[in-house]
Amino acid sequence: MAKRVTLAEVAAQAGVSPITVSRALRRPDTVQPDTRARIDAAVSALGYVPDPAARALATGRADVIGVLIPSATNAVFTDVLSGLYEELSETRFDVQYGITRYEPATEEKLLGVFLRQRPAGLIVAGIDQTPAARRLLERADCPVVQVMEIGPDPVDMMVGFSHHDAAAAATRHLIAQGYRCPGFLGARMDPRTQRRFAGFRAEAEAASRFEPERCETTETPSSVGVGAALLRALLARRPETDAVFCNNDDLAMGALFEAMRLGRTVPDQLGICGFNDLEMMHAAEPALTSVRTNRFEMGVEAARMIRARLEGRDPGPALVDLGARVQARRSTGGPC
Amino acid sequence: MAKRVTLAEVAAQAGVSPITVSRALRRPDTVQPDTRARIDAAVSALGYVPDPAARALATGRADVIGVLIPSATNAVFTDVLSGLYEELSETRFDVQYGITRYEPATEEKLLGVFLRQRPAGLIVAGIDQTPAARRLLERADCPVVQVMEIGPDPVDMMVGFSHHDAAAAATRHLIAQGYRCPGFLGARMDPRTQRRFAGFRAEAEAASRFEPERCETTETPSSVGVGAALLRALLARRPETDAVFCNNDDLAMGALFEAMRLGRTVPDQLGICGFNDLEMMHAAEPALTSVRTNRFEMGVEAARMIRARLEGRDPGPALVDLGARVQARRSTGGPC
DNA sequence: TCATCTAATGATAGCGCTGTCATCGTAGCC
């Protein structure tokens, strides 16, 4: 319906050749100011908007930044997206998402979908790509940023933090607060979760407080309800447990509710620590301790790095550790 | 890096002309089975993937379905997205998002961004587009679905439910449970929220139980913390309030925690009802009543309608009411 | 047997833009 206005029509209106219009739009400093003025006038008079497909075909490069995340409903990832938006919304780049559903095969497939568009940049969550996916990323001739986590051997650039260390810090906090029988609650035991568990375990073992039977995990995706169920199972088997490090905040929230149901008071009869520090944690009663991670900033930083590379500026170090810190609240106030 | 394989190369390998390859891929039934077999073999031997930009340029139509939602971090919208994915992930269509941040101007701008790509379809959240945005949508020559809500005068198609009626049903439930002084908690009072408020008000007035001073609202975006603050303010001013209808589940959760802090027991001293029925509601202690909306199904249905139209099938009625129903739980068990 | 029709395939010409090189005019310099 809305008739498409082409470059050529703008050029005719402005009395110049199409290529000059193209240049005026992309690198205004390369055309005479008065020419540019005429062109700008024609552009707005005709309501010209460039056709991204034509541009992509001509340049062999789309102004698209592809983002691969495991889930669109997990606040952890959507916070990163918000950061990306913040940095990218006023640029010529479009963001395009793919949801991997935590399935490596889907990630590979979506990577193919993105790659065929020759994206300007690629952002992928995590460091656990399949070998095939990794090869694709390495061959992609565009900037690539792995977000959420840091590890050895980045494909290209990396922004995140060590989940192992963050979990270890949380465990240290529990022990420092006087809890003697810490347990672990985990759902969807993917590699990232495993590394958090490893951090818990390492620290608990260092304090001689590790007990495998106090680790309750499931392959089920995480949720508040699952957190409640896990705590119930854990306490049934190991009633001596006096604190739980939960793999994420949903589980922690579920654990809190379950503790209420069981009549176990928090924090004196049970310490609870979550992971991610979603907004609800501080508002809970008692307020829940969690590990604060800088998700929004990860998005901003990843976008910034990609932009810097694309615009020929120095993107700075290829590996950025945004850290994580324990946000201590009442739920880990210590045993009675 | 990864060298691009073109249609022409596949054609050469298969010993046919490029156009035949194009046909074999798009409408396999129009080429001889053995020709098709040779082409398929060549495609996989060479690892050919079509270039979406070239296709878009040649057809004047991109295989993109644009989605405009207010927020990427609000579970309400991401659930719709999941539904879209479910229906679209095995098709040739890509989903592309725009986040409007609840700003009509941003919505207009993003609509322009999408439109210039000549998308195959467009999905927008809500029915509160600006006149300009509405005009753009009407002129877009592609299927358009408004989701999340239904109302008079759809741009094209619509899938959702009446927020007014859903809120009224929740209010009716509170009154039926015996609560006599119902209040309202609302954050980010956008038009959709206003309609929920109107539903609450209409029903409360019908029962002669409406009291403006028992309505506590803020322009601040919603969160668990805000829910707690609103309840505190409400109860300070109107201690007789014996139930709250919360505009969404975050507020309800915050209200629950605040009630705990204030020593006000739920449900006998205070009934709490949320809206959306996020997973956490059923896991809370006490479990929280909420209004269940079919967000995932909305996504599925919207995508289905668009596909039907694009594939020349009958999309069925243009306005689909997916309804909403009160999921009663312990938090509205009735006053003491 | 020959005209007529249909199914399968091909040739051609763009879609709207930009990379590359060519052209033109003018300023600057010896």
Place this chain on the structure above:
DNA sequence: GGCTACGATGACAGCGCTATCATTAGATGA
């Protein structure tokens, strides 16, 4: 004054695909 250098603009071709029409071969019927 004639030369180079350079900034501004333009001509041309082509990115990879598909719409359109043309062509071919085989099937059908009188």
